[in-house]
Amino acid sequence: MMPGYTETILKYASDDTHTGILENADGTGEVGLSGKDVGKKLAVRFTLHTAENRIKKIRFQVFGCGFTIAACAAVAEIAEGITLADATHIDTWAINNRLKGLPEERSYCAKLAADALQAALASVQNHARPVATTQSVMHEETGARINPQDPLYLQLLDSGGTAYDLVDCQMFAGLLTVASHEAGPVHAAVGLDEDSLRALLTRYFPGFDRSFLAVTGPKKSSTGRDINRDVLGILLSHVPNDTTQSRRQTSEWLARIIAARTAQPGHLWTSMGFFERPRLTEAIRRHLPALAMANNQGMRWKRYLFKQVCDLNGGMMCKSPNCGDCSDYRLCFAEED
Numbered sequence: 001m002m003p004g005y006t007e008t009i010l011k012y013a014s015d016d017t018h019t020g021i022l023e024n025a026d027g028t029g030e031v032g033l034s035g036k037d038v039g040k041k042l043a044v045r046f047t048l049h050t051a052e053n054r055i056k057k058i059r060f061q062v063f064g065c066g067f068t069i070a071a072c073a074a075v076a077e078i079a080e081g082i083t084l085a086d087a088t089h090i091d092t093w094a095i096n097n098r099l100k101g102l103p104e105e106r107s108y109c110a111k112l113a114a115d116a117l118q119a120a121l122a123s124v125q126n127h128a129r130p131v132a133t134t135q136s137v138m139h140e141e142t143g144a145r146i147n148p149q150d151p152l153y154l155q156l157l158d159s160g161g162t163a164y165d166l167v168d169c170q171m172f173a174g175l176l177t178v179a180s181h182e183a184g185p186v187h188a189a190v191g192l193d194e195d196s197l198r199a200l201l202t203r204y205f206p207g208f209d210r211s212f213l214a215v216t217g218p219k220k221s222s223t224g225r226d227i228n229r230d231v232l233g234i235l236l237s238h239v240p241n242d243t244t245q246s247r248r249q250t251s252e253w254l255a256r257i258i259a260a261r262t263a264q265p266g267h268l269w270t271s272m273g274f275f276e277r278p279r280l281t282e283a284i285r286r287h288l289p290a291l292a293m294a295n296n297q298g299m300r301w302k303r304y305l306f307k308q309v310c311d312l313n314g315g316m317m318c319k320s321p322n323c324g325d326c327s328d329y330r331l332c333f334a335e336e337d
Contacts, residue, residue: 005066005067006099006100006101008099008100009066009067009070009099009100009102010066010070012069012070012071012073012074012077012098012099013066013067013069013070013073015073015077017073017076017077018058018059018060018072018073018076018077018080019059019060019061019062019073020059020060020061021045021047021059021061022047022048022049022057022058022059024049025047025048025049025123025128026048026049026050026123026124026128027046027047027048027050027120027121027122027123027124027128027131028045028046028047028048028120028123028128028130028131029045029046029116029117029118029119029120029121029122029123029130029131029132029133030043030044030045030046030116030119030130030131030132030133031043031044031112031115031116031119031132031133032044032063032112043062043063043064044060044061044062044063044064044068044072044112044113044115044116045060045061045116046058046059046060046072046075046076046116046117046119046120047059047060047120048120048121048123048124050084050124053083053084053085054081054082054083054084055079055080055081055082055083055084055087056080056081057080058075058076058079058080058120059076060072060073060075060076060113060116063303064109064112065106065109065265065266066263066265067102067103067106067109067265068109068112068113070099070102070109071095071099071102071109071110071112071113072113072116074095074098074099074113075090075095075113075114075116075117077098078090078094078095078098079117084121084124087117087121088118088121090114090117091114092107092110092111092114094114095110095113095114096110115133116133118133119131119132119133144270144273144274144275144276145178145266145270145271145273146174146177146178146273146274146275148275150177152176152177152180153173153174153177155208155209156169156172156173156176156177156205156208157169157170157173158207159205159206159207159208159209160173160204160205160207165286167282167286168204168250168283168286169204169205171272171273171274171279171283172200172204172205173205173273174272174273174274174275175190175257175261175272175273176190176273177273178270178271178272178273179273188260189260190256190257190260190261191227191232191256191257191259191260191261192253192256192257192260196253196256198210199249200253203246203250227259227260227263228259228262228263228306228309230308230309230312231259231262231305231306231308231309232255232256232259234305234308234309234312235255235256235258235259235288235291235305236252236255236256238255238288238290238291238294239251239252239255239288240287240288240289240290247287250287251287251288254283254284254287254288255288257272258272258284258301258305262302262305262306267300267302268280268300268301268302269301280301281298281301284301
């Protein structure tokens, strides 16, 4: 299980009962969707349908981590069906109580959800005019998670073989370094079984002393527990067949790794151990070229993959059929700088 994600939090984070947007909403509340915050910080939108001073329907959209999604799902579950007056009392305590406790370092997620709901309630009183608010302290992840001077990263690079692309050696070195700092065995963190991880190390880092990396872990640990199977299926369907066996194997490894890392909070490129966002797109172009071509508008990769899952299952993640006309454009698309 990912660090901090209890069974209760995972249940709410995967509950899509109240996800989406309500047309002709009686109230719309937003946090993190104004000005320079868009696309850089966590963001939440609640839309409400009301009748007889009660919340008849509530839907939410989130740009953020699983903890924020769980907090919003908890808010929606509490709020739907109660009076507008009672809904004003939904605060961070109520959210934490429903989730049986968020990690202390993720308490801002409950604050974000509570603030967005209160903005939506204010919108109801404001004749359905959307109300946008800001959060004074909001999590932002703009830099790489990996330290280029990390001893493990340097040792992996020093042990790299000459038969394979240096760029791929750097990619896997960054990934393994970031994963090594997380709880549990590394193979589970990167979505591979133990044999596959050993094969990857042998191919790209033949001189590496594996005693420095926890390749194995407790028997109860498993790969794929938190991996979205639809995301994995989409990625594997883009593994090229018209290539050598070794390159196909690397492509499959990368597909499984990306699926596992999308389950991590934060930006996918930082979870993958890249120093810059564009390096993720370049890796996908090298090893999953059909997928890179499919995302021809350059949508952020985590959002793109989950949009494909949403479309596959007949859901609706987007509020506009045309990306160029959508007010959330900057949430989905980021400059490759």
